[in-house]
Amino acid sequence: MCIRDRLTQSTCGQALMDMLNIDANLKHVAACGDTLNLDERIQLKLALLKLQQGMDFDELLFWGRIRGTSGDYYIAIGLNYKGQYEFPKKKFYWTTSANYEFKPLEEPKNLHKEKVEELETAFTGKPDTFIHKEEQAPPVENAPPVEDNKDKEQKEVKKEDLDDTVEIVKKEPPTSFMELDRLAYVICAIENDTHVVPEGSFKLLPIHEIRRNESFKGLDKRDIKSLDKYYHFRNVQLQEKKILIETNAVSYTHLRAHETSLHLVCRLLLEKKK
């Protein structure tokens, strides 16, 4: 069963792949026409094992591939369930077909948001391609200086409020927009919109953490085609649903956890796929 999102035209059949079972899992996404060739499979397996050594994840899965004109990007996702309130923390890693070595992907910056939406060209496969180059005096172009400036700016603004003086707020210096930044946006957007899981495949523990449900045997035959049985794997974003959850919240200090059905809590937490 292949669920496809029309907008992003991505597929999440078998949600993410555990690389050890890659051959069996690839069969499930075969219906969509994409597969990994032998070279890619072996290299990715080894690269993921290498990545796992340095890091401590609950799950390290292969997220997918983004095709470019001169090379492809391969993305892995590390999930940490323990110690996270409800949904796991997602950390992305990227590599290219030039050298299979996973590197962490930075969080997307809000700076270039509008530009990403307008872009219709394909990825090139070279992460340091400039999409929009900014000429500026300090040589360093990426994240750290911008954030420092932002903090400074906030402090300045607060000070101004206290002092009641009017001063021109310093604009953050524009930074170059590279392909790697665009990649970060696109991956977050795809993950946000299309990562879905079937009902019952995850469970909420009384400590408000999510785990995979080992006793999940799969959806009923009648329910496979129904969109109601699939949920987004992220926190609720609609304001109305957030309010609903807050009013229904159960206080765990009084040990009344068993009164709320776990099933009900999961339905509220997991926003339904429209």
Add this chain to the structure above:
Amino acid sequence: VHGDIIKATRMQATNPKTPLSIFFSKLEECRDKDGYSFLEHVKEMFNRILLNPSAYPLDKFEELSYLIKLTHLKLKQPPTDKQVKEMSAYLSEKQEWVNRYLSQLKLEIHLKMQQLPPQPQGQPQAQPPVPPIPQPPSIANVIAESKMFEWAGVGLGEENWLLISNAVKRLAIQTEAKKIRFWGKILCSTRDIYVIEAKANKDEDFASIPGEDPHGKGLNENVYWITQDLLSDWQKLPDVKAADITSAREIKKMLTGNLDSPVRSFPFYSGKESALLRAQIARISAATTIVPGGIFKANPDNAKEIMPDEESAVPGYAELKGADKWVHLNANILKIGREDYPVLPEGSPDQEKLDKMKEADPVLDRLKPISEDKYGAIEPYWQKTVYGDEQQYNQQGKEGTTSYAALAFRPFRWPGAITVYQNGKWQSLYIGYGIQRGGDAFIPIGPPAVI
């Protein structure tokens, strides 16, 4: 040890004066709305944990408690007659599926080859003229090609390739087509469609529509067979009309997979989904089927047709790496939705109009090299990727060297189309939604309700 514990507690519990029995009777008063008591619950939990302690570590304590509550110690009811019926229906459905799969795997190819009449013994007689052995049809070797496509990252799963391969061979026998290949797969929102392309047979009974290309010519040179389930039969798609193509160019619509449903779009599409599907297949075939240059040549009698060039050999990898060595196999579709302009009778009043159209949109030469295709300002039309190692190796039993790398060409305009070349063999395939890249689909939203 387990037995001893139980014995000891039972003795203490049954004797009414011991502290343990008072303790238990108090616990029994703690019940839920169904009358299920705390004591029973705890007993059940202890039983499960004691019998299998490694399966229930402390983290799972709450989960075990919740699961026991769900089952409430109820025994499994024997199945009702309705459930028994459902079960047997399910089993027979499974058996039917297995039988259908097996029938798809059985393949009997008996290509009808002419046989020479038996020679009578003894007297040498005048030999009757030997009829020429008809050429066996050109059936694509789907499984070998699937390995080639896998190198380029395109695949449908091994088992599906086998079923497709058998379907291609079976259709070749049934339709007696001269040339047949697996065209590709169109992804739809409810059920996907597999497509096989076969060269049309002139004997087929396709009613020719006046004003459109007759069956076997122009855009209807190929006939397309489709199915939505690889275990079922394949159906023929009807021939394409010029109007279908011109209307399809104006809309951007993803198919639902239900071929009899109308196409809801703006501008209005007059045909059903099957017509739109056939039009898109025609457009994709025309734009994306490419072959190495030199394999075909223009027919000296009629420049608009092509024929195989017997003198040429398949170019090697080094040559084919350049985009200018590849040519389009099919003719370009004109703005009017046909490959060629109609011939009007003498003295027709529309002759001037037709001449103007011909000037604005001339019929291009066949076998146009792909390097002449233009897409946008930045990107080239065709993207080339190399998979595997490009090293040239000597060949056994053949002269010259070859490379075993796979070379893939993907057009930007039609995402999902691909042509792969490897070691002297090439094939085109399309797996996608059947829509062009770019442009927005205009889907007008209705106004809000009037209160």
